[in-house]
Amino acid sequence: MAGLPAISIEGAKGTGKTATARRLVANWIALDREGTRQIIAAEPETILTYPAPLLIDEWQFVPAVWDTVRRAVDEDRSPGRFLLAGSALPPRQARIHSGAGRIVKLMMRPMTLVERQAYAPQVSLGQLLTGDRAAVSGRCPLKLGDYAEEIVASGFPGIRQDAPTYRADTLASYLDEAVDRDIPELGEDVRRPRTMKAWLAAYAAASATTTTYNKILDSATAGDPDKPARNTVIGYRELLQRIWILDPLDAWIPVFSPLKRLAQAPKHHLVDPALAAILLGASVDSLLRADGPHDSRPEGTLLAALFESLVAQSVRVFAQSARGKVFHLRTQGGEHEIDLIVERPDHKVLAIEVKLSTAPGPADSRHLTWLEGQIGDNLLDKVLVTTGEYAFRQQDGTAVVPLGLLGP
Secondary structure, three states: OOOOOEEEEEOOOOOOHHHHHHOOOOEEEEOOOHHHHHHHHHOHHHHHHOOOOEEEEOHHHOOHHHHHHHHHHHHOOOOOOEEEEEOOOOOOOOOOOOOOOOEEEEEOOOOOHHHHOOOOOOEEHHHHOOOOOOOOOOEOOOOHHHHHHHHHHOOOHHHHOOOHHHHHHHHHHHHHHHHHHHHHHOOOOOOOHHHHHHHHHHHHHOOOOOOOHHHHHHHHOOOOOOOOOHHHHHHHHHHHHHOOOEOOEOEOOOOOOOOOOEOOOOEOOEOOHHHHHHHOOOOHHHHHHOOOOOOOOOOOOHHHHHHHHHHHHHHHHHHHHOOOEEEEEEEOOOOOEEEEEEEOOOOOEEEEEEOOOOOOOHHHHHHHHHHHHHHHHHEEEEEEEEOOOEOEEOOOOOEEEEHHHEEO
């Protein structure tokens, strides 16, 4: 806000956009309130009469305010004038300018693991991105059970405050509201809400994989002779991404290297692994016992998949603060996979493998070593994120970092 005239905070409901933004502004307009919405919809330029900085909350209910802000920035680029917050993209029929060059978009995700804890991180992702491969150290108090607890506890600030006995009910209600209310508010009709919820559960079961959408559909509608059309399912995916329930991780396509035969399918993640856990009926006990219905998956246990989602969630937040972008890497035949690729603006990358193990060995960094051999100095550092106790460097230079010690 010190240097930009207008910022749009995007993200799923419940991430804390409004609570955070209200601390930074002099005035606040809430467009999810009917009376306020009617007034602003009748004359969007009314927002220009409020002293800055101004928060326009749930702006997607009156898409015309976006263009009003854009034009106001064209006339006056003084920093700190507008914050826009929205928990969905506006209806597709709303024709608005992209805002390029006027309104900068920032994604707000659920709280990272270090934001939930009472102790300071000891390993900085920003430092790892410098490429100096400095020593890493620290001792993490979290055990495997603590990570399982954090997966089901959620990173949504309000939901975390609920007693564990009732948290599952709140998360289930959150998902019901998303399908039954939030999407219809966008002007979209979900004619088969039960099928959409079944598809969403099948997507959750594919967390941290690149399973094809056809397989996800088959899993969601097994035994159902009246399967939805492919276009219907594509519509489900688009709608759930528009309200940021889905948070897929795109494949990395390097601009500089000779790497070929890279797969381009996204890796599946929900915005919070707690949503995946509730969709799949997983508890802390079932995750730790690996005896749930989704623990026969060929990719490994559900706990391992949801731990990877938890790591991805945190790394994406840290990378954004360092102006980095996050991807995954997989060769077409699956010979090599790297869970997270953090790319700097100069296209040099940090490679991260996620391991549920508390004591990773040299073999766990083999894909990282392969990538280093392929791209050389364009690899800034290689990291194993684990559930272990200590941060250190292996003999081959790979940094081993417990997730509980990783911060921005």
